[in-house]
Amino acid sequence: VRCAVPILFTLVVIILNPDITLSQDNNMLLSSRAEQLVQTALRDQKGYFWLKELCAIGPRLSGSQNSLQAIAWAEKTMRHSGWDRVWLQQVMVPNWKRGLREQAMISRSSFFLKKQLAIAALGGSVGTSAAGICASVIEVKSLAEIDSLKEKAKGKIIFLNRSFDRSKFNPNDSYGGAVDQRTRGAARAGRVGAVAVLVRSVTSKYDNAPHTGVMYYEENGTRIPAATVGQIDADFLSSALLQEPNLELTLRLSCKINPDTISYNVIGEIAGSEFPEEIIVVGGHFDSWDLGCGAHDDGGGCIQAMEVLDLFRRLAIKPKRTIRCVLFMDEEQHQTGAERYIAWCDSAGQKHLAAMESDRGVLTPRGFNVDADSLVLIKIQSWQKILEPTGIDWIRAGGSGADVGKIKGAKALLGYVPDSQRYYDFHHSANDVFEAVHPRELELGTAAMAMLVFLLSEEGL
Amino acid sequence: VRCAVPILFTLVVIILNPDITLSQDNNMLLSSRAEQLVQTALRDQKGYFWLKELCAIGPRLSGSQNSLQAIAWAEKTMRHSGWDRVWLQQVMVPNWKRGLREQAMISRSSFFLKKQLAIAALGGSVGTSAAGICASVIEVKSLAEIDSLKEKAKGKIIFLNRSFDRSKFNPNDSYGGAVDQRTRGAARAGRVGAVAVLVRSVTSKYDNAPHTGVMYYEENGTRIPAATVGQIDADFLSSALLQEPNLELTLRLSCKINPDTISYNVIGEIAGSEFPEEIIVVGGHFDSWDLGCGAHDDGGGCIQAMEVLDLFRRLAIKPKRTIRCVLFMDEEQHQTGAERYIAWCDSAGQKHLAAMESDRGVLTPRGFNVDADSLVLIKIQSWQKILEPTGIDWIRAGGSGADVGKIKGAKALLGYVPDSQRYYDFHHSANDVFEAVHPRELELGTAAMAMLVFLLSEEGL
Numbered sequence: 070v071r072c073a074v075p076i077l078f079t080l081v082v083i084i085l086n087p088d089i090t091l092s093q094d095n096n097m098l099l100s101s102r103a104e105q106l107v108q109t110a111l112r113d114q115k116g117y118f119w120l121k122e123l124c125a126i127g128p129r130l131s132g133s134q135n136s137l138q139a140i141a142w143a144e145k146t147m148r149h150s151g152w153d154r155v156w157l158q159q160v161m162v163p164n165w166k167r168g169l170r171e172q173a174m175i176s177r178s179s180f181f182l183k184k185q186l187a188i189a190a191l192g193g194s195v196g197t198s199a200a201g202i203c204a205s206v207i208e209v210k211s212l213a214e215i216d217s218l219k220e221k222a223k224g225k226i227i228f229l230n231r232s233f234d235r236s237k238f239n240p241n242d243s244y245g246g247a248v249d250q251r252t253r254g255a256a257r258a259g260r261v262g263a264v265a266v267l268v269r270s271v272t273s274k275y276d277n278a279p280h281t282g283v284m285y286y287e288e289n290g291t292r293i294p295a296a297t298v299g300q301i302d303a304d305f306l307s308s309a310l311l312q313e314p315n316l317e318l319t320l321r322l323s324c325k326i327n328p329d330t331i332s333y334n335v336i337g338e339i340a341g342s343e344f345p346e347e348i349i350v351v352g353g354h355f356d357s358w359d360l361g362c363g364a365h366d367d368g369g370g371c372i373q374a375m376e377v378l379d380l381f382r383r384l385a386i387k388p389k390r391t392i393r394c395v396l397f398m399d400e401e402q403h404q405t406g407a408e409r410y411i412a413w414c415d416s417a418g419q420k421h422l423a424a425m426e427s428d429r430g431v432l433t434p435r436g437f438n439v440d441a442d443s444l445v446l447i448k449i450q451s452w453q454k455i456l457e458p459t460g461i462d463w464i465r466a467g468g469s470g471a472d473v474g475k476i477k478g479a480k481a482l483l484g485y486v487p488d489s490q491r492y493y494d495f496h497h498s499a500n501d502v503f504e505a506v507h508p509r510e511l512e513l514g515t516a517a518m519a520m521l522v523f524l525l526s527e528e529g530l
Numbered sequence: 531v532r533c534a535v536p537i538l539f540t541l542v543v544i545i546l547n548p549d550i551t552l553s554q555d556n557n558m559l560l561s562s563r564a565e566q567l568v569q570t571a572l573r574d575q576k577g578y579f580w581l582k583e584l585c586a587i588g589p590r591l592s593g594s595q596n597s598l599q600a601i602a603w604a605e606k607t608m609r610h611s612g613w614d615r616v617w618l619q620q621v622m623v624p625n626w627k628r629g630l631r632e633q634a635m636i637s638r639s640s641f642f643l644k645k646q647l648a649i650a651a652l653g654g655s656v657g658t659s660a661a662g663i664c665a666s667v668i669e670v671k672s673l674a675e676i677d678s679l680k681e682k683a684k685g686k687i688i689f690l691n692r693s694f695d696r697s698k699f700n701p702n703d704s705y706g707g708a709v710d711q712r713t714r715g716a717a718r719a720g721r722v723g724a725v726a727v728l729v730r731s732v733t734s735k736y737d738n739a740p741h742t743g744v745m746y747y748e749e750n751g752t753r754i755p756a757a758t759v760g761q762i763d764a765d766f767l768s769s770a771l772l773q774e775p776n777l778e779l780t781l782r783l784s785c786k787i788n789p790d791t792i793s794y795n796v797i798g799e800i801a802g803s804e805f806p807e808e809i810i811v812v813g814g815h816f817d818s819w820d821l822g823c824g825a826h827d828d829g830g831g832c833i834q835a836m837e838v839l840d841l842f843r844r845l846a847i848k849p850k851r852t853i854r855c856v857l858f859m860d861e862e863q864h865q866t867g868a869e870r871y872i873a874w875c876d877s878a879g880q881k882h883l884a885a886m887e888s889d890r891g892v893l894t895p896r897g898f899n900v901d902a903d904s905l906v907l908i909k910i911q912s913w914q915k916i917l918e919p920t921g922i923d924w925i926r927a928g929g930s931g932a933d934v935g936k937i938k939g940a941k942a943l944l945g946y947v948p949d950s951q952r953y954y955d956f957h958h959s960a961n962d963v964f965e966a967v968h969p970r971e972l973e974l975g976t977a978a979m980a981m982l983v984f985l986l987s988e989e990g991l
Contacts, residue, residue: 236569236572459699
């Protein structure tokens with residue numbers, strides 16, 4: 070009967086805090102509101118068509134021309150939706166650019182000569198000379214193994230080939246268990262005198278699409294070029310090295326780190342009718358990687374945030390509190406957009422009740438993560454039943470997201486959590502296109518987010 | 531505080547029934563068992579490769595040559611997996627066959643002459659003469675509308691064009707709200723003298739794939755040919771009829787109802803070590819429609835059932851109760867396979883503890899439906915936490931499935947419930963192929979089913 074203890078505790082909390090429960094009548098009203106949001110989102114599929122327009126612009130790498138076009142599109146679309154206020158917030162962002170030259174070829178070998186590997190430069194990498202870097206290759210499985218190479222690494226290309234562990238239930242854990250190779254591999258290999266790194270793509274799908282993503286050099290560390298290689302070619306290279314350990318690879322990258330450039334967060338809001346100074350942020354990040362078009366990561370999340378406010382307008386819902394949609398620039402590299410937004414809020418005395426992020430793909434809804442104190446968590450959890458018609462099966466303590474997680478003053482930071490099983494198939498690769506998004510999955514997520522935003526706006530925290 | 535009542539009730543039930551809760555130590559053992567099942571299923575992906583083999587045989591329409599090949603494959607695969615007993619159970623099944631001639635063409639029109647519509651005969655339909663049926667078309671939205679046509683229907687092709695209501699949260703409800711057109715349209719149109727029916731495909735995806743499925747004539751009723759038309763062409767036909775109400779369509783179908791033929795349920799089991807006479811069935815239906823290859827419906831479900839037993843073997847789990855895998859033939863038309871199985875069980879005095887079915891696609895896990903009395907339901911619900919690592923977020927009262935639902939003597943009938951948002955995109959169409967199955971979604975479902983079967987086997991009911 071040990072399980073009786075948490076139930077008793079919950080019971081005591083509920084009885085002692087009548088405020089945190091809702092009356093049955095109110096519950097029925099709220100449930101019909103949830104159903105209305107689901108029906109409207111699924112019927113109109115407005116966000117899905119918005120996402121199609123957005124993806125037609127192309128990928129939205131921070132600092133790129135496309136990203137500015139997309140910003141203009143978002144501003145225009147928000148204005149057209151008829152909110153109370155829409156504005157751009159200027160922010161300096163990194164301006165790394167992939168080059169046209171991007172090649173890894175086996176250039177010395179008895180068996181595999183001229184074999185091309187499917188690669189993509191990692192975000193933030195320096196390029197090579199036009200002639201490229203020609204070197205033999207050492208395969209490793211960890212950063213520690215790089216350290217232990219010492220002298221042997223000198224002049225070599227280090228090939229980081231630890232797998233995405235597909236046996237884990239949560240692909241986020243598998244990703245977390247492999248991604249250090251991508252983010253830190255070049256810095257660590259640079260320390261021991263390697264000339265470049267190739268990193269096995271961090272993805273759950275066994276195909277040959279390179280999955281890019283950010284990498285970081287150490288301050289004052291040696292900066293060596295870094296690229297990722299598709300899983301099929303990573304396996305090819307690994308077995309080729311077994312057969313012929315001295316084969317040489319030529320790596321050519323014309324990517325370039327340009328000076329930081331001007332970009333914008335896109336912000337729009339519907340003012341609260343009773344407590345306009347209590348702000349509820351709903352957002353995602355508007356930049357993407359430059360392969361695919363960032364449909365799941367995070368175009369879809371931004372569209373969901375925009376459609377939350379659009380649903381309020383379509384259904385003539387007047388929120389008691391201010392609902393603000395924030396599309397953050399530059400989440401993928403340095404989160405300068407989120408930092409800029411926070412700095413402005415602090416200086417302008419903006420007060421957040423809650424902030425919600427959608428940045429885990431736009432797959433079928435599962436739950437919400439809540440980063441808040443226990444009483445706030447219990448209050449939000451008491452709404453779970455009302456959210457069920459939108460596909461939300463649980464509300465748990467957990468992290469919100471890279472951007473809204475920085476809004477420390479809010480009473481609750483919320484992360485929308487869709488099913489994650491397919492997410493890394495698309496993530497940071499040419500697989501992340503509009504066609505990979507299912508309209509029902511996108512729209513149900515929108516309805517779930519809209520309903521939780523509505524509850525926050527009506528009930529407060 | 532109204533919500534306190536169900537919590538109190540649960541509490542009282544739990545306190546009064548110490549048997550139905552598990553000790554914390556046992557819970558930890560069981561949780562690590564669940565994790566082991568998840569890891570093994572996701573790592574090996576054995577079921578996924580089985581499904582590839584199965585789909586390579588082709589679709590498994592009841593009575594078809596392919597279905598017999600698939601039966602032989604399943605028997606061989608079960609034997610190879612090393613269970614205690616594998617056998618085929620003979621059953622007579624319907625033997626409807628699609629013909630090579632399957633055409634709907636606009637044959638009289640000022641604007642749309644010779645336009646071909648994407649169609650497929652419905653399962654069980656009679657064919658037309660080689661020359662086909664040429665007639666004008668009346669569009670309706672319901673069976674009642676057919677009845678009200680009376681004399682006007684004579685000699686006409688009735689076009690049933692009510693939409694799949696995409697605004698509902700649960701696509702099963704949308705399907706249920708449209709499928710009477712497919713199952714009963716021809717019978718009702720035959721009553722009022724129509725010569726054929728065309729039915730809008732019942733699917734959640736807006737494309738032009740015809741989605742077939744069973745249709746039933748009335749005993750001694752007029753039997754007229756019935757075909758389904760892809761959604762895009764259904765919309766085309768509807769607007770063409772607005773422009774030109776007198777256009778004529780020629781329908782040619784060479785499908786044929788052949789006499790019932792011999793087929794088999796495929797059955798295999800691992801005998802229980804303590805209570806071998808208490809049987810736990812896990813199964814799906816092995817027949818499919820003849821478009822696509824029945825990967826989701828229900829090849830994947832059958833593979834999951836087979837892999838449950840294979841996982842027990844791979845992990846050297848000796849179940850206390852007998853675990854029996856049943857692949858039922860002919861669910862799609864007359865459920866003769868399930869009836870044959872039950873009849874045999876009754877005559878042989880077989881006693882079922884529980885029976886579980888997977889026939890809702892092999893998408894990401896959500897929960898289990900339980901058809902049982904309240905105390906059994908509460909006992910199974912008390913295992914939910916243990917099942918969570920397999921992706922199971924809830925256990926609810928609900929229907930099991932068309933086949934195991936017939937095993938009335940079991941203490942619990944269970945339906946595995948994966949996420950349903952994408953299911954009808956594939957259902958009964960050429961979209962239902964191996965490539966539409968995600969290995970992680972399939973394998974997590976297998977692990978969830980295996981864990982619940984394990985709990986039933988260890989704990990009883």
